[in-house]
Amino acid sequence: xxxxxxxxxxxxxxxxxxxxxTAHGVVQTPAFMPVGTAGAVKGITPEYLAxxxxxxxxxxxYHLMLRPGVDVVxxxxxxxxxMAWERPILTDSGGYQVFSLGELTRIDDEGVEFAxxxxxxxxxxxxxxATEIQYRLxxxxxxxxxxxxxxxxxxxxxxxxxxxxxxxxxxCKAVVGSRKSEVGDRQTADYRPPAxxxxxxxxxxxxxxxxxxxxxxxxxxxEIGFDGYAIGGLSVGEGHEEMxxxxxxxxxLLPRDRPRYLMGVGMPADLLAAVLAxxxxxxxxxxxxxxxxxxxxxxxxxxxxxxxxxxHSTEPIEPGCDCYCCRHFTRxxxxxxxxxxxxxxxxxxxxxxxxxxxxxxxxxxFHIEAxxxxxxxxxxxxxxxxxxx
Amino acid sequence: xxxxxxxxxxxxxxxxxxxxxTAHGVVQTPAFMPVGTAGAVKGITPEYLAxxxxxxxxxxxYHLMLRPGVDVVxxxxxxxxxMAWERPILTDSGGYQVFSLGELTRIDDEGVEFAxxxxxxxxxxxxxxATEIQYRLxxxxxxxxxxxxxxxxxxxxxxxxxxxxxxxxxxCKAVVGSRKSEVGDRQTADYRPPAxxxxxxxxxxxxxxxxxxxxxxxxxxxEIGFDGYAIGGLSVGEGHEEMxxxxxxxxxLLPRDRPRYLMGVGMPADLLAAVLAxxxxxxxxxxxxxxxxxxxxxxxxxxxxxxxxxxHSTEPIEPGCDCYCCRHFTRxxxxxxxxxxxxxxxxxxxxxxxxxxxxxxxxxxFHIEAxxxxxxxxxxxxxxxxxxx
Numbered sequence: 001x002x003x004x005x006x007x008x009x010x011x012x013x014x015x016x017x018x019x020x021x022t023a024h025g026v027v028q029t030p031a032f033m034p035v036g037t038a039g040a041v042k043g044i045t046p047e048y049l050a051x052x053x054x055x056x057x058x059x060x061x062y063h064l065m066l067r068p069g070v071d072v073v074x075x076x077x078x079x080x081x082x083m084a085w086e087r088p089i090l091t092d093s094g095g096y097q098v099f100s101l102g103e104l105t106r107i108d109d110e111g112v113e114f115a116x117x118x119x120x121x122x123x124x125x126x127x128x129x130a131t132e133i134q135y136r137l138x139x140x141x142x143x144x145x146x147x148x149x150x151x152x153x154x155x156x157x158x159x160x161x162x163x164x165x166x167x168x169x170x171x172c173k174a175v176v177g178s179r180k181s182e183v184g185d186r187q188t189a190d191y192r193p194p195a196x197x198x199x200x201x202x203x204x205x206x207x208x209x210x211x212x213x214x215x216x217x218x219x220x221x222x223e224i225g226f227d228g229y230a231i232g233g234l235s236v237g238e239g240h241e242e243m244x245x246x247x248x249x250x251x252x253l254l255p256r257d258r259p260r261y262l263m264g265v266g267m268p269a270d271l272l273a274a275v276l277a278x279x280x281x282x283x284x285x286x287x288x289x290x291x292x293x294x295x296x297x298x299x300x301x302x303x304x305x306x307x308x309x310x311x312h313s314t315e316p317i318e319p320g321c322d323c324y325c326c327r328h329f330t331r332x333x334x335x336x337x338x339x340x341x342x343x344x345x346x347x348x349x350x351x352x353x354x355x356x357x358x359x360x361x362x363x364x365x366f367h368i369e370a371x372x373x374x375x376x377x378x379x380x381x382x383x384x385x386x387x388x389x
Numbered sequence: 390x391x392x393x394x395x396x397x398x399x400x401x402x403x404x405x406x407x408x409x410x411t412a413h414g415v416v417q418t419p420a421f422m423p424v425g426t427a428g429a430v431k432g433i434t435p436e437y438l439a440x441x442x443x444x445x446x447x448x449x450x451y452h453l454m455l456r457p458g459v460d461v462v463x464x465x466x467x468x469x470x471x472m473a474w475e476r477p478i479l480t481d482s483g484g485y486q487v488f489s490l491g492e493l494t495r496i497d498d499e500g501v502e503f504a505x506x507x508x509x510x511x512x513x514x515x516x517x518x519a520t521e522i523q524y525r526l527x528x529x530x531x532x533x534x535x536x537x538x539x540x541x542x543x544x545x546x547x548x549x550x551x552x553x554x555x556x557x558x559x560x561c562k563a564v565v566g567s568r569k570s571e572v573g574d575r576q577t578a579d580y581r582p583p584a585x586x587x588x589x590x591x592x593x594x595x596x597x598x599x600x601x602x603x604x605x606x607x608x609x610x611x612e613i614g615f616d617g618y619a620i621g622g623l624s625v626g627e628g629h630e631e632m633x634x635x636x637x638x639x640x641x642l643l644p645r646d647r648p649r650y651l652m653g654v655g656m657p658a659d660l661l662a663a664v665l666a667x668x669x670x671x672x673x674x675x676x677x678x679x680x681x682x683x684x685x686x687x688x689x690x691x692x693x694x695x696x697x698x699x700x701h702s703t704e705p706i707e708p709g710c711d712c713y714c715c716r717h718f719t720r721x722x723x724x725x726x727x728x729x730x731x732x733x734x735x736x737x738x739x740x741x742x743x744x745x746x747x748x749x750x751x752x753x754x755f756h757i758e759a760x761x762x763x764x765x766x767x768x769x770x771x772x773x774x775x776x777x778x
Contacts, residue, residue, distance in 0.1 A: 040726055040733040045437075047713065068700070068725040075701040076721040084717035311457070312464040324436065328473035332465040336457040337429055343732065344429040 003200065003227065004259050012374025014251060014278030017365055020259055022088040022140040022200065024080065027055045029259060030275045030368075032361045033090060033283040034354055038063040039073075039083050042288045043350035046084045048324065052351070053358035056088040056140075058283040061133055062097030065125075066118050070136045078138035090141035090283070093130045093172075095204075096148045096232070096264070109164060111145075127171035131201075135179060139199050143230060144172040146204040151237045158208045161233075162217040165206045169224055176201045200227035202261060208233055209242045211249045218253035228259040231279075235264040244273045251278040268297065268360055269384035272377045275364050287357050291349035294338045297356040300383030303331070305349065310335040323355035324348075392589065392616065393648050401763025403640060403667030406754055409648055411477040411529035411589065413469065416444045418648060419664045419757075421750045422479060422672040423743055427452040428462075428472050431677045432739035435473045437713065441740070442747035445477040445529075447672040450522055451486030454514075455507050459525045467527035479530035479672070482519040482561075484593075485537045485621070485653070498553060500534075516560035520590075524568060528588050532619065533561040535593040540626045547597045551606040554595045554621075558613055565590045589616035591650060597622055598631045600638045607642035617648040620668070624653040633662045640667040657686065657749055658773035661766045664753055676746050680738035683727045686745040689772030692720070694738065699724040712744035713737075 008017035018029040034041045034049060037060045041049050049057070059079060064070065076082045079089055098104070098114050106113040111126025130145035145168045147161040180198055203226035207213035221229065231250050234243045247262060254260055261281035262274050271282055287297065294305040298318045303310070305317075313331035320326075325334070325348040337345035367373040397406035407418040423430045423438060426449045430438050438446070448468060453459065465471045468478055487493070487503050495502040500515025519534035534557045536550040569587055592615035596602035610618065620639050623632045636651060643649055650670035651663050660671055676686065683694040687707045692699070694706075702720035709715075714723070714737040726734035756762040 038729040038731060040731040043732045045736060067729055072700060072721065076703055076719050082722045311461060314465060324434065330465050332461065333471045340427045340456055342427060342429040343432045347434060
């Protein structure tokens with residue numbers, strides 16, 4: 001039994017229904033990972049997070065290494081203990097944040113040096129440090145340190161970023177290799193841990209929306225060989241069509257028997273389109289960030305709860321939704337909470353939106369198993385045309 | 390069977406252990422009411438609020454009449470429905486807020502006119518309007534409209550406020566009287582509702598820390614006759630000793646067989662001292678407000694969670710506490726959440742502090758029943774000397 005098993009495939013698309021085993025438990029795929037940037041999924045307790053159906057969450061190495069720092073996380077018993085989250089955690093490598101949040105002071109083939117957005121301190125990050133930190137956080141899935149390019153970026157820049165991402169991936173794998181042999185050294189003759197007792201390592205494909213670059217990067221990353229493969233550098237403003245085109249081109253270049261993760265994506269329509277293209281995992285801040293801004297996801301669209309049309313509404317956000325918010329609160333009450341800046345507004349919409357995303361993923365998995373995913377997903381996508389334009 | 394029953398008294402103090410019956414259920418007294426100012430107890434869901442052990446909460450007429458407005462509350466199914474809180478709610482009359490928040494434009498014996506702190510609109514409030522609004526909100530316990538004086542206030546001012554409070558109390562009672570007869574008119578010969586099918590009306594004693602004024606006001610308010618009696622105008626900066634002195638002087642002037650409510654109080658030591666003096670009910674924003682500001686209540690003291698001494702602490706806020714926060718999170722993690730402005734920090738400390746207050750009340754009730762309250766309370770009070778000074 002391997003750590004990733006495909007239990008169903010869709011005959012009309014590249015969609016797959018899988019099971020991913022990690023050190024902290026099993027994840028049914030396609031899966032959506034809520035984002036717990038600094039060790040907390042914003043606005044809700046882990047109790048509501050678990051109730052949403054989330055089986056795995058993402059945490060950000062960049063944020064955690066700056067605050068509270070990896071020493072503190074270790075002293076507090078590791079990231080799972082700090083977060084009070086006993087299920088799997090995937091950590092990103094910090095690459096994306098270094099290039100988007102930190103003020104870069106130096107970047108070369110060795111790694112990067114940047115000014116912390118917290119206190120301006122000079123911090124260094126490279127393949128070895130990023131991998132080591134993720135180990136020490138207690139991550140279940142470690143991401144390779146990569147260079148993420150902003151939009152727009154010329155081919156030379158994309159090329160250089162992809163090349164560095166490939167070289168850094170080799171170095172990340174080397175760190176994991178030496179860590180694994182340490183684990184091996186500690187084992188007794190009677191006991192060998194299952195494959196998932198140490199974290200999985202995922203490689204990242206870069207290359208922007210340049211398909212030729214994506215192909216070359218994918219080939220090299222697959223050649224190095226990882227437990228799973230992520231498509232990075234998307235959802236940075238390229239739009240739904242370009243994103244889908246790039247994903248559809250890239251997924252067939254990845255091994256069939258390994259999980260595929262589309263980083264930072266996305267809106268419901270993005271998820272549907274990417275699952276059609278064969279993606280297994282997603283992460284995105286939208287359910288919580290939009291929830292805090294009075295934006296509620298509903299089937300085929302959205303509600304803006306600050307809108308005065310909701311003042312007298314006794315309807316729940318989404319009739320039929322089984323989340324705590326929809327079972328107990330009217331749209332009118334939630335509008336009132338936002339209007340008064342009561343924390344309960346953001347809390348309730350975060351609860352609903354996270355549950356909405358998990359219900360969407362459960363439906364996706366159901367239809368792949370039922371064998372009608374291709375047809376169903378196209379119909380669903382049509383409903384979302386409005387919201388994504 | 391009346392709506393208020395005293396089931397135990399303490400032989401060494403004036404403390405009483407009672408049961409208060411309202412339209413939305415029973416409240417064990419002495420009771421602490423968390424404050425849901427604008428229809429939400431700040432920072433937590435009603436699910437955690439119920440889990441804290443709270444049996445009754447307070448909501449503010451002033452805030453609700455301005456936002457969302459009583460028409461909207463009615464359209465949304467009443468205050469209990471808006472808040473998703475099925476247990477009793479006590480509403481204040483708006484008096485305290487009018488005098489402390491609104492920019493007063495006119496005050497006379499008839500009532501007040503003030504500028505809304507939300508949009509500056511001129512709003513009028515008097516005995517009839519305040520009582521009617523509380524009815525329409527669906528309150529279980531209505532408070533009389535009173536004039537609350539700030540500190541310092543000269544005797545003339547205190548006197549005038551107490552006189553107005555007495556006159557307004559008569560008018561509030563008249564409104565309730567006509568409402569009750571309406572209910573009576575609708576009854577069939579076969580059915581009479583129990584006393585608690587309509588809200589209870591509590592009178593308020595004013596008079597600052599002037600004991601002679603308190604006595605005269607109490608006599609007049611008791612003469613008018615109410616379901617319960619509140620001591621208002623305290624916890625406005627007079628300090629623990631003055632507050633306790635005033636309470637100890639006032640409670641013996643109130644009927645033994647009616648609930649006594651000390652408004653806006655207080656710190657744990659204040660509650661212990663007031664229960665010793667025979668008070669049955671309290672409300673205060675401290676558990677939630679302090680929680681949002683990284684201040685945690687613990688037995689005999691407090692913790693400031695932003696303090697760097699907690700960085701590496703793997704202890705819960707209060708070892709042995711059964712709240713969600715203490716069962717799952719370390720002090721170090723909570724400090725980190727506050728340090729990063731994660732909403733989870735305020736959420737967790739609000740959960741803990743509310744549970745702390747309810748555990749304190751449960752202990753108080755336990756010791757009154759056990760017959761050793763007087764001795765126990767004095768010992769407990771000694772522990773809190775530090776925190777209140």
